[in-house]
Amino acid sequence: MSNRIYNILFHTHTISGIIISALLYIIFFTGSIAFLRDEISAWEHNKPIKENYFNTIDFDESLEKLEEGQNLYGRDITFSHRYFEREVNVSMTPSKDSTIIDQNRGRLSNYFFMDMESFEKKDYQSNYSLGEFFYRLHFFAQLNFFGRSGYLLSGLVAFFFLFAIITGVLVHWKKIISSFYTFRPGAKWKTIWTDAHVALGMIGLPYQFIFAVTGCYLMIGYSVMLPPVEKYLFPDEPREVAKILNLEEKVDDLEFTYNPIKEDFSINYFAEKTLKKWPDLKLSELKIVNYGDEHMYVKLSGSPGYDESLLDQASQTYRIADGRLIAERSINQPTSYSRGTFNLLRRLHYGDYGGYGLKLIYLVLGFVTCFVILSGVYIWLVARNKKSVSKRKRKFNNWLVTIYTSVCLSLLPITAIIFIVMKVYGESYVATTGGLRKDLIYEVFFWGWLVLSVLFTIKHDNYFTNKFCLILGSFFGILVPIANGIMTGNWIWVSLSKGYTQIFVVDIFWVLLSITAFIAVLRIKKKHSLKPA
Numbered sequence: 001m002s003n004r005i006y007n008i009l010f011h012t013h014t015i016s017g018i019i020i021s022a023l024l025y026i027i028f029f030t031g032s033i034a035f036l037r038d039e040i041s042a043w044e045h046n047k048p049i050k051e052n053y054f055n056t057i058d059f060d061e062s063l064e065k066l067e068e069g070q071n072l073y074g075r076d077i078t079f080s081h082r083y084f085e086r087e088v089n090v091s092m093t094p095s096k097d098s099t100i101i102d103q104n105r106g107r108l109s110n111y112f113f114m115d116m117e118s119f120e121k122k123d124y125q126s127n128y129s130l131g132e133f134f135y136r137l138h139f140f141a142q143l144n145f146f147g148r149s150g151y152l153l154s155g156l157v158a159f160f161f162l163f164a165i166i167t168g169v170l171v172h173w174k175k176i177i178s179s180f181y182t183f184r185p186g187a188k189w190k191t192i193w194t195d196a197h198v199a200l201g202m203i204g205l206p207y208q209f210i211f212a213v214t215g216c217y218l219m220i221g222y223s224v225m226l227p228p229v230e231k232y233l234f235p236d237e238p239r240e241v242a243k244i245l246n247l248e249e250k251v252d253d254l255e256f257t258y259n260p261i262k263e264d265f266s267i268n269y270f271a272e273k274t275l276k277k278w279p280d281l282k283l284s285e286l287k288i289v290n291y292g293d294e295h296m297y298v299k300l301s302g303s304p305g306y307d308e309s310l311l312d313q314a315s316q317t318y319r320i321a322d323g324r325l326i327a328e329r330s331i332n333q334p335t336s337y338s339r340g341t342f343n344l345l346r347r348l349h350y351g352d353y354g355g356y357g358l359k360l361i362y363l364v365l366g367f368v369t370c371f372v373i374l375s376g377v378y379i380w381l382v383a384r385n386k387k388s389v390s391k392r393k394r395k396f397n398n399w400l401v402t403i404y405t406s407v408c409l410s411l412l413p414i415t416a417i418i419f420i421v422m423k424v425y426g427e428s429y430v431a432t433t434g435g436l437r438k439d440l441i442y443e444v445f446f447w448g449w450l451v452l453s454v455l456f457t458i459k460h461d462n463y464f465t466n467k468f469c470l471i472l473g474s475f476f477g478i479l480v481p482i483a484n485g486i487m488t489g490n491w492i493w494v495s496l497s498k499g500y501t502q503i504f505v506v507d508i509f510w511v512l513l514s515i516t517a518f519i520a521v522l523r524i525k526k527k528h529s530l531k532p533a
Contacts, residue, residue, distance in 0.1 A: 009167045016164045017376050020157045023140075025373045025408040027157060031138040031211075032366030033415065035351060035359050036509065038084035040131035042502035044422055046488045047086045047115075048495075049502075054081040054283045054302075055275060057088070057116045059267040065119040066090075071100050073292040074256060080285040084502075087113040087127055096256040096290065126430075128438035130422055133445070134415075139219055142442075151223045158215030165209055172198060197375040200368050207365040208372075214349035254295035254319065261294050265320045274300045274316045278331055281314055296320040304331050310353055311340045356505065363509075370408075377404055378462075399460070406456035407449075409469040412517065414449045416476035416510070423483045467524050470517045477514035481507035 033040075042048045050056075059079065066072060074095035079088050091111045094102065113127040114120070136142060143150030201208075267288065275281060283302040290296045301315040312335055317327035335343075347353045351362040381401045385394055421444050422437070429440050456465045484507060485491035492511070495504040 009170050012163070012167050014380060016160045016167070017373075018380055020160045020164070021373050021377050022404045022407055023153070023157045024161055025370055025404075026411065027138055027140075027154060027215075028211075028366050028369045028373070029408075029411050029415075030134045032363050032370075034131070034135040034138045035363050035366070036506060037131035037135045039502040039505045040134070041083065041085045041129040043484065043506040044129050044131070044426065045086075046490065046503070048500040049084070049086050052282055053084070053086070053116075054088070055271075055281075059271060059286060062114065062116060062119065063267065066092075070102060071095065073097055073100060073260065075291045077288045077291055078285065079287075081283075083131075086115055086117060087122070088116050090114045090121075096293075097258060125436045125438055128436065128441070130419065130441065133438075133441050139215075148224055148227075151219050155216060155219030155224055158212055158219060161208070162212035162216060165205070165212055168201065169205070194379055197372055197379055200375075201372045204365045204368050204372060207362070208369055210348050214345045217345050218349060254290065254297055256290050257294045259294045260292055261296055261321055263321060265296075267298060270298050270316075270318050270320075270323075271300055273318075277316075278302075278304070278314060280304055281331070294321055297326065299327075310347055311335045311343045313339075313343070374405070374408060377401055402460050402462060402465075403453075403457055405462045405465050406453045409465055410449060410452035410456060412469055412473035413476055414445060414452060416473055416480055416514075417448060418445045419480045419510070420476060420483045423480070423487055463524075467521055470521045470524070474514040474517040474521065477510045477517065480510040 057079070062079070063072065063077075066077075072092070072095075074097040076093040078091045080091075081088055089111075090113070093110070111124075113122045113124070115122075139154040140150035143153060267286070271283065271286065275283070281302045281304060283300060285299075285301040287299045287301075288296065289299070297317055297319045299315055299317040301313065303313045312331055312333075313329065314331040314333075315327075315329045316325060318324065319326050351358055354361075378401070381397055384397050389397075418441060422441065426437055426440065429435060430437060452469075456469075459465065481492055484503070485494075490498075490500060490503050492504060492507045494500075495507065
């Protein structure tokens with residue numbers, strides 16, 4: 001590689017990394033928390049559930065409860081379990097019988113969440129949780145001020161991250177092996193950051209590459225580019241692209257007849273029939289079309305365990321009147337290229353195919369990537385904190401890194417604080433003020449994050465910011481399981497003994513994270529090169 005090409009790659013790697021560093025740190029930090037999205041929701045609402053929960057739901061009783069509020073005849077009703085929690089997504093279309101007029105209008109009428117044990121209905125805002133908040137913040141959904149502007153921003157960050165990875169590998173290629181085994185803790189500050197940046201960057205390289213590629217696909221390709229293309233090509237058929245890509249099963253339509261079905265029927269019977277054929281199937285969706293009509297049919301969809309298949313999905317469709325199987329996608333049926341690619345990219349990004357062991361690996365590598373990002377920023381700062389650089393530029397560089405450090409590191413304490421606030425005050429806030437959980441989360445988290453960021457920026461001491469954020473994070477972090485134990489009685493040992501795995505995982509996560517942060521505090525030593533120029 002010529003010196004000219006090397007310099008071009010080196011500078012583009014540096015510039016692209018600096019531009020996206022703070023945003024990328026937020027994406028990986030909140031994304032690491034979001035790996036425990038379902039566990040956090042169960043912990044927050046104190047509603048743990050068992051494995052394969054959707055398989056055990058009494059759909060007949062659920063439909064009876066729905067019928068108490070409105071006439072279901074002629075509707076298409078879908079129960080879907082996108083996340084591993086007790087609340088199930090329920091969506092209903094207006095009745096195909098034009099004589100039936102909905103009495104219940106508003107947010108709960110067509111799309112809502114239903115607790116499948118208490119049968120309580122909530123809309124999206126009322127069912128909002130910390131898990132959902134961090135999941136959405138991971139791809140900047142809160143910044144969708146102009147259409148999908150937040151999604152586009154996260155997609156662009158993923159693209160530049162991919163670019164930074166490729167250029168970083170090319171820059172370090174000749175010494176990539178030797179540098180991986182080199183660590184000089186007694187050397188200059190820039191050397192320490194460089195050694196840590198290269199070594200940890202190499203460890204997390206496959207993980208980072210996977211997330212850069214899948215992030216670009218999910219946010220730019222699937223979420224940003226697909227909708228306008230779909231709207232342009234098929235303005236009157238919004239699901240046509242999914243059919244072309246073979247993401248939806250083709251079922252011969254049974255037209256609505258306006259003739260109510262005469263036979264008694266049980267949806268549970270068909271769910272049991274499907275599970276009897278495929279005992280290891282994990283149901284995730286149940287769709288009823290033309291409810292109560294002669295041409296009523298039900299489709300049950302799910303996937304085998306990820307230890308058996310990572311890409312496959314299976315479904316059965318039954319006509320209710322005679323119980324005949326009218327469509328089927330078998331577990332053993334070959335997966336199409338488009339379906340397999342789509343499922344694989346999602347699975348790789350979500351990391352939900354290997355149990356808690358894989359989640360732990362993803363989570364640790366996510367935090368390691370946060371360190372790699374921050375160390376890259378410090379390398380950039382120290383390399384330019386020289387007398388040969390003008391004082392004006394050095395001052396600008398120092399203030400820029402101070403702002404980056406303050407914004408990024410204050411995420412740890414404010415995250416621990418919002419967990420405590422929602423556990424202690426979340427339910428009473430909704431009951432006493434009539435407000436929404438989402439409003440409380442937004443107010444405490446974003447205002448608290450802003451205050452901490454401003455205070456640390458004013459202090460203008462990166463060493464102090466590093467150390468104090470770790471101290472605050474470890475202190476409030478250890479209070480998270482204590483708050484849960486006081487409010488619910490589910491102390492760590494109680495959750496473990498009762499088999500409340502989801503609640504136990506969240507509590508032990510904060511214990512381990514707090515211990516790690518406290519150990520890091522003890523290891524931090526004052527370095528004059530971190531002080532502002």
